[in-house]
Amino acid sequence: EAGVTQFPSHSVIEKGQTVTLRCDPISGHDNLYWYRRVMGKEIKFLLHFVKESKQDESGMPNNRFLAERTGGTYSTLKVQPAELEDSGVYFCASSPAGGRGGYTFGSGTRLTVV
Amino acid sequence: AQKVTQAQTEISVVEKEDVTLDCVYETRDTTYYLFWYKQPPSGELVFLIRRNSFDEQNEISGRYSWNFQKSTSSFNFTITASQVVDSAVYFCALSVRVTSYDKVIFGPGTSLSVIP
Numbered sequence: 383e384a385g386v387t388q389f390p391s392h393s394v395i396e397k398g399q400t401v402t403l404r405c406d407p408i409s410g411h412d413n414l415y416w417y418r419r420v421m422g423k424e425i426k427f428l429l430h431f432v433k434e435s436k437q438d439e440s441g442m443p444n445n446r447f448l449a450e451r452t453g454g455t456y457s458t459l460k461v462q463p464a465e466l467e468d469s470g471v472y473f474c475a476s477s478p479a480g481g482r483g484g485y486t487f488g489s490g491t492r493l494t495v496v
Numbered sequence: 497a498q499k500v501t502q503a504q505t506e507i508s509v510v511e512k513e514d515v516t517l518d519c520v521y522e523t524r525d526t527t528y529y530l531f532w533y534k535q536p537p538s539g540e541l542v543f544l545i546r547r548n549s550f551d552e553q554n555e556i557s558g559r560y561s562w563n564f565q566k567s568t569s570s571f572n573f574t575i576t577a578s579q580v581v582d583s584a585v586y587f588c589a590l591s592v593r594v595t596s597y598d599k600v601i602f603g604p605g606t607s608l609s610v611i612p
Binding site for chain 2: 413424
């Protein structure tokens with residue numbers, strides 16, 4: 383089965399611009415998660431979708447971040463406007479409904495804001 | 497509270513030395529999962545191992561070995577005969593149940609530098 387796919391793998395944008403990251407979970411996985419690791423710090427939870435609904439968005443840093451999962455398939459994470467401190471690696475993960483044992487992570491999108 | 501502690505922020509070793517990365521976790525759940533991930537300089541997260549709370553058998557995979565001890569809530573990771581390619585940030589993680597879904601909590605990571 384195909385894994386979790388994220389693109390772009392790298393993105394370099396200027397401060398104030400908008401960037402949209404995309405995540406394609408494993409087909410059939412109801413749960414989709416976004417995490418990020420910024421500035422060499424720890425990996426932090428951003429939010430969790432169950433199908434198209436936001437189950438937990440307690441980790442979203444501020445209203446410059448908008449996540450969507452239309453139709454319960456792929457998800458997008460938009461940063462608008464991007465700030466320097468948003469630079470880091472954004473990870474997406476998915477898991478099946480009711481599944482135990484953690485998730486499958488994508489390879490991440492490295493975002494650099496200059 | 498659910499928490500993962502990796503007390504070693506940075507470690508440097510000379511190639512071919514053995515190195516152990518420490519991980520201590522906290523959870524009240526009786527069923528949970530523990531993981532180790534590697535993040536090389538290229539940025540992706542590389543899955544290394546998953547262990548469930550009922551399986552305390554230690555595991556060896558090539559130069560890698562893991563020591564899981566529930567009595568001390570530790571899940572330590574040893575690299576034998578380290579190589580330069582092992583240089584990366586290593587994350588220990590804990591997966592616990594939150595209502596109807598799993599949530600993965602990461603430790604702060606240990607940055608390992610293997611010097612040739």
